[in-house]
Structure formats: C-alpha cells, structure tokens
Amino acid sequence: MADEPPSILPDPLTKELRDRLCGVVGDAWVIVDADRLLAYESDGLTAYRRTPRAVVLPKSTDEVSHVLSILSQEGIPVVPRGAGTGLSGGALADGDAVVVGTARMTSMLSLDPDNRLARVQPGMINANLTKAAEPFGLYYAPDPSSQSACTLGGNVAENSGGPHCLKYGVTTRYVTGLTVVTYDGEIVELGGFGRERGGYDLLGVFVGSEGCFGIATEIEVRLLPKPEGVRTLLAIFDRLEDAGTAVTEIMAEGLLPAALEIIDGPTIRAVEASVFAAGYPTDAEAALVVEFDGIEAGLAGDVERAVAQCSRAGAREVRTADSAEERLALWSGRKKAFGAMGQIANDLMVQDGTVPRSKLTEVLGRISEIGARYDLTIANVFHAGDGNLHPNLLFDRSNEDEVARVNRASKEIMAVCVEAGGTITGEHGVGLDKRRYMSLVHGPDELDAMRRIKWVFDPLGRMNPGKVLPDGPDDGKEAP
Amino acid sequence: MKNKSDTALAAALWAQEDRLAPCVHCGFCLPACPTYVRLGDENDSPRGRLHLMRAVVEGRLAPDSQAFQTHIDRCLGCRACEPVCPSSVAYGVLLEAARESVFRARKTPFAARTLLAVFSSGVLTRWSMLLARIVRGLGFAGFAARSLPRGRTFHPVRFGLAMLEASRGRLRLEQSSDSGAAGASDYRAAGSAAPSGSVAAPSHGETPWKDGSRGRVAMLRGCVQAGLFARVNDASERVLRANGYQVVEVRGQGCCGALHTHAGDAVRARELARANVRALAAADVDFVAVNAAGCGAALKEYGHLLEADEECGEAAAALADSTRDISELIAGEAGRVGAPLPARVTYDAACHLCHAQGLREEPLMLLEAIPELVVLPLRDAEECCGGAGIYGITHAELGGEIGADKISAVVETGAEIVATGNPGCMMQIGAGLILDESDVITCHPVELLDESYRRAGFYDGR
Ligand SMILES: Cc1cc2nc3c(=O)[nH]c(=O)nc-3n(C[C@H](O)[C@H](O)[C@H](O)COP(=O)(O)OP(=O)(O)OC[C@H]3O[C@@H](n4cnc5c(N)ncnc54)[C@H](O)[C@@H]3O)c2cc1C
Ligand code: SF4
Ligand code: SF4
Numbered sequence: 001m002a003d004e005p006p007s008i009l010p011d012p013l014t015k016e017l018r019d020r021l022c023g024v025v026g027d028a029w030v031i032v033d034a035d036r037l038l039a040y041e042s043d044g045l046t047a048y049r050r051t052p053r054a055v056v057l058p059k060s061t062d063e064v065s066h067v068l069s070i071l072s073q074e075g076i077p078v079v080p081r082g083a084g085t086g087l088s089g090g091a092l093a094d095g096d097a098v099v100v101g102t103a104r105m106t107s108m109l110s111l112d113p114d115n116r117l118a119r120v121q122p123g124m125i126n127a128n129l130t131k132a133a134e135p136f137g138l139y140y141a142p143d144p145s146s147q148s149a150c151t152l153g154g155n156v157a158e159n160s161g162g163p164h165c166l167k168y169g170v171t172t173r174y175v176t177g178l179t180v181v182t183y184d185g186e187i188v189e190l191g192g193f194g195r196e197r198g199g200y201d202l203l204g205v206f207v208g209s210e211g212c213f214g215i216a217t218e219i220e221v222r223l224l225p226k227p228e229g230v231r232t233l234l235a236i237f238d239r240l241e242d243a244g245t246a247v248t249e250i251m252a253e254g255l256l257p258a259a260l261e262i263i264d265g266p267t268i269r270a271v272e273a274s275v276f277a278a279g280y281p282t283d284a285e286a287a288l289v290v291e292f293d294g295i296e297a298g299l300a301g302d303v304e305r306a307v308a309q310c311s312r313a314g315a316r317e318v319r320t321a322d323s324a325e326e327r328l329a330l331w332s333g334r335k336k337a338f339g340a341m342g343q344i345a346n347d348l349m350v351q352d353g354t355v356p357r358s359k360l361t362e363v364l365g366r367i368s369e370i371g372a373r374y375d376l377t378i379a380n381v382f383h384a385g386d387g388n389l390h391p392n393l394l395f396d397r398s399n400e401d402e403v404a405r406v407n408r409a410s411k412e413i414m415a416v417c418v419e420a421g422g423t424i425t426g427e428h429g430v431g432l433d434k435r436r437y438m439s440l441v442h443g444p445d446e447l448d449a450m451r452r453i454k455w456v457f458d459p460l461g462r463m464n465p466g467k468v469l470p471d472g473p474d475d476g477k478e479a480p
Numbered sequence: 481m482k483n484k485s486d487t488a489l490a491a492a493l494w495a496q497e498d499r500l501a502p503c504v505h506c507g508f509c510l511p512a513c514p515t516y517v518r519l520g521d522e523n524d525s526p527r528g529r530l531h532l533m534r535a536v537v538e539g540r541l542a543p544d545s546q547a548f549q550t551h552i553d554r555c556l557g558c559r560a561c562e563p564v565c566p567s568s569v570a571y572g573v574l575l576e577a578a579r580e581s582v583f584r585a586r587k588t589p590f591a592a593r594t595l596l597a598v599f600s601s602g603v604l605t606r607w608s609m610l611l612a613r614i615v616r617g618l619g620f621a622g623f624a625a626r627s628l629p630r631g632r633t634f635h636p637v638r639f640g641l642a643m644l645e646a647s648r649g650r651l652r653l654e655q656s657s658d659s660g661a662a663g664a665s666d667y668r669a670a671g672s673a674a675p676s677g678s679v680a681a682p683s684h685g686e687t688p689w690k691d692g693s694r695g696r697v698a699m700l701r702g703c704v705q706a707g708l709f710a711r712v713n714d715a716s717e718r719v720l721r722a723n724g725y726q727v728v729e730v731r732g733q734g735c736c737g738a739l740h741t742h743a744g745d746a747v748r749a750r751e752l753a754r755a756n757v758r759a760l761a762a763a764d765v766d767f768v769a770v771n772a773a774g775c776g777a778a779l780k781e782y783g784h785l786l787e788a789d790e791e792c793g794e795a796a797a798a799l800a801d802s803t804r805d806i807s808e809l810i811a812g813e814a815g816r817v818g819a820p821l822p823a824r825v826t827y828d829a830a831c832h833l834c835h836a837q838g839l840r841e842e843p844l845m846l847l848e849a850i851p852e853l854v855v856l857p858l859r860d861a862e863e864c865c866g867g868a869g870i871y872g873i874t875h876a877e878l879g880g881e882i883g884a885d886k887i888s889a890v891v892e893t894g895a896e897i898v899a900t901g902n903p904g905c906m907m908q909i910g911a912g913l914i915l916d917e918s919d920v921i922t923c924h925p926v927e928l929l930d931e932s933y934r935r936a937g938f939y940d941g942r
Contacts, residue, residue: 031523035546036523038531038532039527042505044506044507045505046504057520057521083510084507101520103520128511146507146508148508149508149511275565336508338566339504342503342566343502347504
C-alpha cells in the first residue's frame with residue numbers, strides 16, 4: 001500500500017475531445033483542471049492517491065453510452081465511480097484513465113410495491129432506497145455500514161454485504177436486473193423482471209465485478225417486507241475471546257440472528273469519544289450486538305436463549321434495547337465505528353478478511369500478536385456471524401516507518417486469514433489494494449479463467465485497468 | 481509550490497492542520513451537503529473541500545488558485561456536514577480558515593467589500609439601515625421586484641428588493657371571531673406589528689410582568705436585526721420580561737462579525753468581537769440573548785475566534801458560555817403559556833441553529849406551547865434555504881435552485897406562516913415567496929409567541 005508514485009502522470013485531454021464530452025454532458029460536468037482533479041485522487045482508502053486524467057459526470061444511460069463510445073474511440077480507459085466510499089481503492093484512476101462518476105444519476109426510475117421491485121439509477125444512495133420504499137412497508141435488505149453514503153452502483157460492483165447479511169444474504173441475492181454500458185458504449189440488458197430466459201447467469205457474473213466489466217446504469221432490485229418485530233441485545237465482555245465464544249454458541253444453539261456484530265475495546269473507546277457515543281462501557285474489551293427479527297411470536301424465546309449463551313460465555317452485562325431509539329443508538333455506534341477511528345488516529349488502513357467462524361478466536365489472537373510485534377494499534381470491528389473481520393490498523397501517514405510497519409502487518413494478517421482456511425476479502429473487494437494478495441488464494445488456472453470472463457465484457461482491457469487481477473505471474477507475490 | 485506568498489496566504493489553514501487530520505474520507509457527509517447533492521462534483525462536497533484544504537496545507541495547491549476559490553466560495557457555510565461526521569471534523573472552523581486564505585489571496589469584489597466595510601462601522605450601518613427602511617417604507621419594493629424582468633441582469637436588484645420587502649413585518653393575527661372553526665384561522669397582513677394592546681385580553685389571573693428572578697439578560701441587538709428587524713428585538717424583549725427575566729440595555733455593542741468571518745475577513749471580525757466582548761462583559765449579566773441564529777453561533781464561537789488574544793481571550797470564552805438563543809431561554813417547562821393563536825405554521829430550522837448550535841427541539845417546543853397553533857412538519861426542514869448571507873445574489877443559479885426547493889416544501893405544507901429563527905433566512909424565504917406570488921407569511925417564532933402573549937393581556941397596562 002501507501003503512496004508509490006502513479007505509473008503514468010495525468011495527460012490532459014485534447015481540446016477537441018473535451019469539447020465532444022462537454023457536448024454530451026454539459027461543460028460543468030467535465031472536469032479537466034488539474035487542481036479540481038485532486039479531490040478525486042482517493043476513495044475511502046486514503047493510503048492511495050491517484051489523479052485521474054479527467055472526470056465526467058453523466059446523467060443518464062444514454063449519456064454514459066455516448067461518453068464511453070467517445071473515450072473508446074480514443075483508446076482511453078475508464079474507471080467507474082460511485083460515492084467513493086470503497087475501501088480497496090477500486091474507484092481510483094491511474095493518470096491515463098478517465099473517471100466516469102454516477103453522482104448525478106440518483107433518480108428512482110420505478111417503484112413497484114405489488115411485485116416488490118424497484119428500478120433505480122446507480123448513483124442512488126443505498127439508504128435512500130429504503131426511505132423511498134418505507135411508505136409501502138418495504139425495505140432494501142443489504143445494509144453496508146456505509147449505507148447512508150454509498151451508492152447502489154458501488155454495492156453492485158462490490159457485491160456489498162452488511163451486518164444483516166448474516167440472515168439475508170449479500171447484494172447479489174437482491175439484484176434482479178441491470179442495464180449495463182460496456183467499454184465501447186454498447187447498452188446491454190442483463191436479467192430484468194419478466195426477462196428470465198434460462199441460460200448462463202450473466203447477471204450474477206456482473207455483480208461483484210468491481211467496475212471491470214462495464215458501468216451499471218440502471219439497477220433493478222428486490223425489496224422485502226419489513227419484519228414484524230425486531231429485538232436487539234448488547235452483551236459486554238471483559239475478554240474478546242469470550243465474545244467469540246458467545247457467537248459460536250449462539251449459532252450452535254441453532255439460532256439465526258439477523259445480525260451478530262462484535263466491536264473490540266479500542267473501537268469502543270473511539271466510538272464513545274465521538275458524537276455517536278452509544279453508551280458502551282469504555283473499560284470493556286468487547287461488545288457483542290445481537291439482533292433478531294421476524295414474526296413477533298418467536299422473538300422473545302430467541303432473545304432469552306441468546307442472553308443465556310452470552311451469560312454462560314462470561315458476559316459482564318447484557319442489555320436489551322427496548323425502544324426504537326435505543327436500537328438506533330446501539331447500531332449507530334457500530335455503523336459509524338470506522339469514521340469514529342478519526343478520533344484516535346489520523347490515518348487508518350482497514351483490512352477485510354474472512355475466516356471460518358470456528359477459527360475466529362484463534363485468528364483474533366494472532367492478529368493482536370501481529371499488532372504487538374509491529375507496535376501498532378489495531379482496532380477490530382467485525383461481522384462475527386459471517387467470520388468477516390475488519391482489523392483497522394491505525395497510523396500517521398507522516399511517520400514513514402509506521403507506514404512500512406502497517407504494510408507488513410497487513411500482509412501478515414491476510415496470510416493468517418488464508419492459512420486459517422479463509423480469504424483476503426469479505427466485502428470490500430480486491431480493487432487496487434488486494435490485487436497483490438490474489439495469488440495467495442487463487443492458482444494460475446483460476447486467475448486465467450477470471451481473465452477470460454473479463455475478456456467477454458472487455459476484450460481490450462479498458463474497464464478499470466489495474467484492478468482485481470494481477471497483471472503478470474509475479475504481480476501479487478511480493479507486496480511493496 | 482510552497483513559495484513565500486503561499487505561505488502567508490495559507491497561514492490560517494496551517495494553523496488548523498490538526499483539525500484537518502481527523503477526516504478519514506468515509507463520505508458520510510456527502511449526502512448532507514446541499515451543494516454536492518445538486519452538483520455531484522466531489523469538489524463541491526465537504527470531503528472534497530477538506531481535501532482541497534489539505535492540498536493547500538501540503539503545498540500541492542495554491543490558495544489563490546481558481547479551483548480553491550471557486551469551491552470554497554460555493555460552500556454555503558450551512559454546516560450540515562458537521563453533525564453527521566463520525567470523526568467530529570470541525571468543518572466550520574476550517575472553512576473560516578480557508579476563507580481567510582482566499583480573502584487574503586484575492587481582491588474581494590467591490591460589492592462585498594463595501595458591504596463588509598459598512599457593517600464594520602456603527603455609523604455607516606445605521607445610515608444604510610435607515611436608507612433601507614426608507615425604501616422599504618415607500619412600499620413599492622415588492623411590487624418592483626415582481627415586475628422586474630427575470631434573468632441574470634436584473635437578478636441581484638430583483639432579489640435584493642424582494643428580500644427588503646420580505647423583512648417587513650406582515651404578521652398580524654386577528655383573533656378568530658369563530659374560534660370553533662376547525663383549523664380555520666384568519667390573519668391579515670399589516671404594515672406594522674407593533675402591539676397596540678387594542679385587542680380585548682382574556683384574564684389569565686397572572687401578574688402581567690414577572691419579577692425578573694430568572695436572571696439578568698442582555699440582548700444582542702445586532703446590525704441587520706436592529707436595522708430591519710427591530711420588531712423582532714422588541715418582541716424578544718417583551719417575551720423575556722414576561723418570562724421573568726430582567727432585560728438590561730447594553731451600549732457599545734455592534735455587529736457580531738459573523739458576516740466578516742464568513743467572508744474570510746478575520747481581522748475585522750476580531751475587532752468587532754473584541755468590541756462586543758468589552759461591552760457585554762462590563763454589563764455583568766447572566767445571559768446574552770440572541771434572536772438571530774447566525775449571530776448566536778458567532779457569539780458562541782468567540783472563544784475560538786479570540787483564542788490567541790491575550791487581553792480578551794478569557795472574557796470572550798466566558799461571553800460565549802453565557803450566550804443563549806432566545807428559544808433556549810423561553811422554551812420548556814418554565815415557559816409561560818399565552819392565549820390561543822389559531823393558525824397553521826411550519827418551522828424551518830435555520831442552519832446556524834440546528835447544525836451550528838445543535839438547537840433542534842427548543843424552537844419547536846416554543847411554537848408547540850402556543851395554544852391552538854398548528855405546527856405542520858416541513859420536508860427537509862434542516863436543509864439550508866440557500867440564504868447563507870448574500871449567496872442568493874452571488875450564486876444566483878445554485879442559490880436559486882436551493883431556494884426554490886425550500887419554497888416548494890413550504891408551500892406543500894399548506895401553512896399560512898413559516899417561522900424561522902434567523903433574519904437572513906426570513907429574508908431569503910420571504911423573498912422567494914414574494915417572487916412566487918405566494919401569500920405565505922414569514923416571521924420569527926418569537927413573534928408568534930409575542931402575539932399570543934399580547935392576546936393574553938400579559939402586556940396590558942404597560
Ligand atoms: C465507513 C464505511 C463502512 C463500510 N461498510 C461496509 C460494509 O459493511 N459492507 C461492505 O460491503 N462495504 C462496506 N464499505 C465499503 C464501501 O462502502 C462499499 O464497497 C460500497 O459498495 C462502495 O460504494 P460506492 O458508491 O462508494 O462505490 P465507489 O467506492 O465509488 O466504487 C467502488 C467500486 O465500484 C465500482 N463502481 C461504482 N459504481 C459503479 C457502477 N455504476 N457500475 C460499475 N462499477 C461501479 C468502482 O469502479 C469501484 O471499483 C464501507 C465503507 C466505509 C467508508
Ligand atoms: S464525514 Fe467527516 S470524516 Fe467522513 S469524509 Fe466527511 S468530514 Fe471526513
Ligand atoms: S457547510 Fe454546507 S455547503 Fe458547505 S460543505 Fe458543509 S454541508 Fe456543504
């Protein structure tokens with residue numbers, strides 16, 4: 001990670017090309033001035049900075065199609081961008097590529113409560129979809145912790161998950177159709193209501209393609225009826241391992257919580273120092289949030305059994321949130337945890353690995369050992385139910401030695417996850433950052449198969465180049 | 481790029497480097513920002529603006545560059561980005577530092593310079609306010625505004641006249657002859673809202689004035705507030721007295737300096753702040769009451785503004801601590817209940833109340849305590865109205881778009897009155913309504929309470 005200089009310096013577009021793009025989207029939405037491109041040099045992972053060659057902000061499928069067709073005639077690569085909350089550097093463009101952003105494509109295209117479907121533009125913010133569906137008693141299930149800011153286009157590209165995906169599944173389960181523009185401006189329909197025709201699931205292939213196959217310009221998703229009842233409980237532990245045990249036991253009971261989330265001591269202290277303080281005791285070493293939802297009748301019993309398991313695992317106290325407000329506060333503390341890290345450190349590197357649930361405790365122990373060895377503070381937030389870990393490595397970018405240690409520790413953490421039978425990303429994607437770990441989990445044949453699938457959508461390698469797949473056999477073996 | 485001139489220009493930002501660092505780029509502030517939501521350019525988002533500031537600090541961007549000026553200028557200063565930020569980035573403070581850099585880097589446009597100079601001088605302020613009142617008093621401002629052709633050339637004059645017209649007190653509620661009519665109310669626009677005491681008051685069996693036992697209060701009279709909204713100041717004073725405060729007159733106070741701070745003229749802002757600190761500290765009061773959200777926020781931040789001032793710093797912090805919005809002093813259990821005011825009102829939350837001062841409930845509580853006043857919820861009540869000082873004039877197009885959204889939200893509620901706690905917002909929303917030929921009336925929440933008290937006879941015999 002960290003700032004190795006971009007391989008290609010931005011090369012301004014010719015005036016003629018600029019004029020053509022302005023002709024499509026309007027002058028205000030073509031950004032070429034070097035100073036104004038600075039704001040686009042990072043996404044949610046600030047360890048990297050890459051200045052794009054230009055940024056274009058179209059408003060419709062047609063405009064995207066025109067823009068891509070113009071750029072492809074010039075042989076210019078394209079990087080899609082949503083809200084730039086991604087945590088793997090996926091929306092960054094190396095100097096020769098142009099960013100095509102969806103920030104102006106925020107409209108609801110149709111909402112069909114009878115069929116529980118919505119069709120939206122890709123720049124719509126995740127939480128706004130649920131807001132729009134609410135009057136019909138419906139909601140959109142995948143809830144990344146960034147849901148108040150991230151876009152559905154970004155969610156589709158990353159196949160994003162969230163706390164409630166333990167029970168409800170990730171983005172791909174909800175996407176029923178896409179309109180996609182490929183690198184050369186061609187508009188392609190994938191899936192869509194009433195268009196299920198059998199054959200290979202190209203729609204499924206596109207979801208999670210990290211902007212490397214094309215730009216999703218219309219997204220059709222399934223909505224769910226709001227559950228009748230919700231119960232949230234919070235268990236406080238003096239030892240992180242005990243919280244891990246509670247998770248294992250709750251699942252072993254045969255319970256299926258909607259969410260099972262752990263935040264550790266350093267994270268608790270960061271959150272409590274922020275405006276989103278949720279009233280977690282600051283001397284605790286772990287807080288476990290458990291949520292059940294569904295038909296009212298069964299909930300009380302589930303909660304009772306979960307409380308018993310927490311106590312048995314050694315919980316210091318167990319609270320249940322009674323009002324909707326308390327629930328919100330509990331969740332707000334968890335969901336804003338990443339942002340709240342700014343309270344305790346200037347920079348952070350959030351890692352994203354997955355391990356089998358049964359290995360959680362062991363892996364956490366090894367991560368804390370790595371932290372100690374490299375003299376780094378590591379704050380853990382994780383979707384415990386899925387075994388999805390988010391160790392946040394805190395540092396200060398002006399301290400070069402510390403940056404180097406973060407680098408090495410990150411790599412070791414990834415290796416530990418893989419060794420435990422897990423993988424290098426749970427939900428943040430591979431992007432720019434994890435590309436170098438790809439060969440830890442995929443053999444050459446597998447990588448080759450992936451390359452061929454990309455070739456179908458993007459034979460010239462113009463979409464989001466330099467992401468996900470390592471370029472050559474050596475790429476990915478040695479982290480800088 | 482860190483050459484000497486940049487160093488001098490960016491000094492204010494460098495001093496705030498520690499406040500910039502906590503931004504982790506999470507993006508939570510993006511959807512809260514009225515300019516980003518409408519433009520979609522990262523440069524017009526809080527995160528983008530902070531990134532530009534950081535680039536200046538890092539010496540990668542010149543503080544006098546076109547990009548920096550444009551995007552810092554385009555910020556409304558509404559601070560909607562602050563309460564949603566999990567890292568508690570002090571955007572407002574940083575914006576001021578950025579504005580200071582921009583202010584030093586360029587020649588401020590003539591119109592803005594004149595305005596700032598006028599408000600720095602007590603005498604000039606009084607004269608210009610008198611002139612404004614004369615124009616307003618002639619009674620043609622609204623008509624002229626509506627008849628001027630639309631379009632760029634006339635926009636500043638047209639909008640300016642409409643704002644002036646909007647500053648007129650139009651609120652005069654008449655007691656409904658048939659108060660049984662469900663939700664129906666009648667009100668009449670009147671030239672002046674000075675209470676005449678002519679309405680027969682129901683007897684409430686209370687002493688009309690309470691004893692002043694709740695504390696000594698100094699009122700910040702303000703500049704625009706004193707000039708064009710004297711009636712709101714008067715209403716505030718009456719309402720405070722009726723609630724048991726002792727209101728003392730403090731001479732030597734002036735403009736709070738918020739306009740200057742927001743324009744980046746920190747030097748003048750500090751001068752004005754010092755004058756106010758001296759005047760108000762000498763008055764030995766428990767509270768300083770402010771009825772203009774922007775001025776209240778500025779006073780509450782005097783501690784920060786004068787943090788490096790050895791002579792006044794401490795007194796400034798103390799003054800900031802004792803500053804209260806009028807709603808904080810009146811709302812709640814202890815607030816006195818007046819006579820029924822059958823009308824439909826909606827409440828627009830001024831940015832400098834809800835975002836900058838974190839006062840969301842108090843003004844609503846004040847309104848909800850008025851019997852028979854129906855308070856209708858306003859969609860996106862906490863979104864900026866586009867007023868932001870003279871934004872509506874300097875950024876006609878974007879300001880116009882933001883303003884138009886607010887006007888349609890207000891009209892949608894079906895309210896007859898829109899109440900908001902800041903003179904700038906009253907004028908901005910009022911101007912929009914006038915140009916839209918709507919007859920919805922704009923007022924300050926305290927004016928409604930005052931009217932309710934007047935009807936209750938609290939002021940009789942005074
Ligand atoms: C505080 C915080 C919490 C987070 N929590 C979670 C979480 O719980 N779960 C989770 O999964 N992620 C989480 N993330 C990561 C991130 O929010 C998600 O990956 C999100 O889906 C990215 O959306 P975006 O709009 O910001 O996309 P961007 O960051 O702009 O882009 C992400 C990728 O998608 C591509 N892309 C964007 N739009 C399109 C499009 N229309 N068509 C094709 N490709 C496109 C880009 O090229 C890029 O590769 C979190 C991030 C933050 C900052
Ligand atoms: S919400 Fe705060 S930390 Fe996040 S990007 Fe905005 S200013 Fe930075
Ligand atoms: S102050 Fe208002 S306009 Fe300026 S960045 Fe913050 S939210 Fe946007």
